[in-house]
Amino acid sequence: MNREDREEAMELIGTLGEKGEVFLKDLQARGLNHPLTQEQISLLQEEKMIVIDPRGKVQATEKGKSLSEEIIRRHRLAERLISDVLILREKNKIEESACDLEHVMSPQLTDSICTLLGHPTSCPHGKRIPRGTCCSEKRTQIESLIRSLDKLDPGGQGVIAYISTRDHQLLDQLTSMGLFPGTRVKVHQKQPALVILFEETTLALDKEIAREIHVWRK
Ligand SMILES: [Zn+2]
Ligand SMILES: [Zn+2]
Ligand SMILES: [Zn+2]
Known part of the structure; x- marks a missing residue:
């Protein structure tokens, strides 16, 4: 064979x-x-x-x-x-x-x-x-070019490459807020809560969700 x-x-x-x-x-x-x-x-x-x-x-x-x-x-x-x-x-x-x-x-x-x-x-x-x-x-x-959002340091930023969740509801929710491939996000702070900035939005994000969002480091 x-x-x-x-x-x-x-x-x-x-x-x-x-x-x-x-x-x-x-x-x-x-x-x-x-x-x-x-x-x-x-x-x-x-x-x-x-x-x-x-x-x-x-x-x-x-x-x-x-x-x-x-x-x-x-x-x-x-x-x-x-x-x-x-x-x-x-x-x-x-x-x-x-x-x-x-x-x-x-x-x-x-x-x-x-x-x-x-x-x-x-x-x-x-x-x-x-x-x-x-x-x-x-x-x-x-070095990985893509990493999950929770791995970035405060001040670190990247462009969303993909979101790995299988939860369609969550995916729709993130998409409707403007979080989808191509969006540039910046980690504002990690303590006490993870807060990200993108477009004109400031958003506190669960660590579990941040783990599903993968960004190109830029
Ligand atoms: Zn095959
Ligand atoms: Zn591997
Ligand atoms: Zn497949």
Whole structure:
């Protein structure tokens, strides 16, 4: 099995696995972009990436799981990069480009992109990005260009790159106040409460909310 096919297959199995149990028929469903062939499934078994029980339930082995996590991480970081930095808006183009990119991202490049983006925890669709070694090591070689608002010092400012909350109500609320990608914000004070300035507005913000707002440091 070639590397790209193996990566695609394990990405599919890992992604389906996030929603619940995975059965053989799920891997061959018509609606999929790349349904797996019987031959590919047998190869994955031979390579000890997956095991299939008599009921047809598919489970990734340790080896399979770590490959799945790696590819999902690359895919979702690529999505973030494409949508936030390259500001590509067409949904299907993001998906397509992310799926191309994920196969050419080396572990180093993956961690560099992760660091550059401030170790994001979710993709533009709100799905989790598996953590990499860079996320816990707090590497300093490459400085993050994007960081969350709560990490700025008083007087620090930046331009909103993205807001990572999945709470739509909160997102609408922030948007209606003028807090959305492109808005320049300045941290006025952090104690006793976090207060930010933007446009003509002064606003006290919960730390939890500030953590969801990611800015380009400028
Ligand atoms: Zn992909
Ligand atoms: Zn996504
Ligand atoms: Zn990271």
